[in-house]
Amino acid sequence: MIDIQALTFTYKDETAPALENITLSVPEGGFLGIIGPAGAGKTTLARAIGGIVPHHYPGDYYGSVKVDGLDTIDNRLTDLSRIVGTVFQDVDSQIISSVVEDELLYGMENFGIPHDEIPRRMEFALKQVGIESLRERTIASLSGGQRQKVAIASVIALRPKVLVLDEPTGELDPASSRQIFTLLKTLNEEYGITVVIIEQKIMLLCEFARQLMVLDHGRIFVKGDTREVLSHAEELEALGVNCPRVAYLSRLLEKETRETLPVCVSIEEAEAMVRGLMK
């Protein structure tokens, strides 16, 4: 679904590349989590998948990005956005309307969703994100977290094939963050939507993402299946990326027992492993 070949990108008027030699492939129905320290190029990568880089942000661009077979260079941003739905990091600047309902309508109207289908999609999106009660509210009266949910709902209503989210839970409390991840899981599993999410909450990423990629200074530090990436816990720590405690636990136990143990990503798994070892 997403195929990136040797992508190197330098923003105009910058000397250091924001992304360097990124090669990445996400299959249809994949769920990729991207993590890395500030300034690692995460946002640039999200922009590149949606075609916003280089269409809106010019610069030196090498390599290729293909989404659903379309090369992002050869296609217009408008055509690309039928396939890729993007939720940006800065919530306030991406909300266009003054009222929640209008914000959801905006994209649907533009992309020509049949008018008899609009109410269903509207209700679906509002319900999935859990903001049905905010439908008539003005954006100005919402909290940061509520706005973030509106931004997510407005993209979900469009049912894109690929969903790119740049730190969508930045302003959300733990319960709402989990709710968003659960929603992404549903969209991913039931509707086959490919999800790419940039996120700092590593515990959630480990639990939900099937693939993980760690970026550092514009380069891929490590990528692969979630468990595989987590087995590099010490290197990640050195980079400033915290691994979940359960992943540490498996590493520690491995050293202690001198056995090869699977990397745990959830508390339940860790519990089962510890019980197994105690027998």
Place this chain on the structure above:
Amino acid sequence: MRNLFQYVPGNSLIHRLNPITKIVLTIAICVAAFMTDNLIYLAALLGVDLAIGIIAGVPKKTLGILKGLLKIAAFLFILQALLTRRGTPVFWIVTDTGLLLAGKVVLRLVVVCMPLTLVLAVTRVSDLANALVQVVHVPYKYAFTLTTAIRFVPQFLEEMNDIMEAQTARGIEFDTRNSFKKLGMILPLCAPLLISSVRRSDQTAVAAEVRGFELRTSSSGYKRYPFRLCDLPAALLCAALIVLAALI
């Protein structure tokens, strides 16, 4: 100020009017106010403004707007009264013609300023823009400019407040009672505010583009804005206001 353009939800007669009718009504009131030279008729127009506010169910807001305009009105009244040199003096250098003229200027100002703010209070900006695109066939680009500008007023104020709070926390006396001193302190804030707004508008442009801004046509809107029976009396009122202004 924060709530100046804020939509007040409701289901009054004014709320239900077609957005275009509301705009026409606003324009009719303004045109009538500029056509007439009759003090009593101007006062009657002010009555129409107030009536609209009361029917719309926003009397508090109406009075708020009136109160806000009062300061400017008082200033204008004094200026006009002092500077008019015709007529017979009533006291000191103020003449009867001056007072009459000042009254008219002030009333006209209030009459013209009120309906637009009122209309924005009882109409969603998006409805206004969509109706303009659908019914009047205003190019969407201009309608978008209007909605975005109004949408960002509260945002802008919020940001200004944030910057001021940050500065206050670092010992700058924004809570001073001296307005001149305060103004002097606010001016340097314009640079950061401007920079962040430009950055923000750039982001908004991308957000609009990735959600199909360029595909939008006059028939894209989901909501339709047909003229209904309740628009008729409003249209008649518009005609009556202008005819009366021409006659009196």
